[in-house]
Amino acid sequence: VVDVEILTAALNAVREQLDHHFLNDLPGLGIPSLENLAKWIAGQLAPSFPALQSVTVRRPSLGESCRYEVA
Numbered sequence: 001v002v003d004v005e006i007l008t009a010a011l012n013a014v015r016e017q018l019d020h021h022f023l024n025d026l027p028g029l030g031i032p033s034l035e036n037l038a039k040w041i042a043g044q045l046a047p048s049f050p051a052l053q054s055v056t057v058r059r060p061s062l063g064e065s066c067r068y069e070v071a
Contacts (some may be wrong), residue, residue, distance in 0.1 A: 002049060014044045034059065038068035059070060 010028035029040045034057050042055040058065040 034066035
């Protein structure tokens with residue numbers, strides 16, 4: 001269980017790193033695939049949310065999604 005405001009703030013901080021940036025230049029991301037984005041986002045959130053179990057990234061316009069299971 002986590003406070004929604006804390007989670008929202010953390011997600012907004014991650015979104016700011018991605019939005020309107022050239023993803024190929026993002027340190028630690030590698031090739032900007034859905035798989036790598038899900039893993040990278042999980043890595044950004046895991047220190048603040050140790051109980052994080054998975055991250056899902058969706059691209060609704062193409063009907064694609066990827067889920068990364070945190071080990």
